Amino acid sequence: MPLLHISMRAGKPEAYRQAILDSLYRAMREALNVPEGDEFMTISELSPANFRCGNAYGVSRSEDAVLIQITVFASRTPEQKKALYRRIAALLGESPGIRPEDVFVNVLDAPKENWSVGHGIAQFA
Template sequence: MPIVRIEDGVQRHAVQKHAVIETVYACLREVFGVSDEELQARYHCFAPHDWRSPGDREHYLHVQITVFAGRTLATKRRLYQQVSERLAALLKIPADAVLVLLDEHPAQNWGMRGGVAACDIDFGYEVEV
């Protein structure tokens, strides 16, 4: 059930924003093994006066991913690496300009599909990977 929020200080074309979202999705599929069924994303571009990156960097992309808790540190490290490297290549920015923030919550804290606790839903993939 990943919810992806991308924040960017650069005004990008719709095609490029879509490519960023799809790149993050591909990484989530490959590393976390999630299905497409519950993936959702929001892409926010900020005007220069509404944005300040660490150290006032020219290139900086904030990727927040909210997921069920349970992945191992090794799995999270693979996700951070893949997201950073692939977005850097796609956008032609330094890999260290990409921040990936993983926001984890127990499945029992998600109410979805008409008020069902997520811990009672079979999503077809394992969380403890």
């Protein structure tokens, strides 16, 4: 039950943004065994004045950098997360062609009781 928020500079065509969503969904299916149809993702496009991504930690980022925040059940192992990071970078490199240096991923663990996916009930608690 991942929940994804993607932030990027405005101006990319719809096909580019859809390729990001498709690649992220595929990476989650492959690395985290996310069920088919489990797609809860948003993209926020920001003006250059509202998007800043530095070159800290020895990584030279370009204006094509994307910031990806993924909230998941607090049951994912470090190995699963590492596999997810690798798969995301590889798939975004294939489509839409984002350099690995421009892929910034943050995974947040949330206990299962913190989720309600509809009807006002805690389905996983």
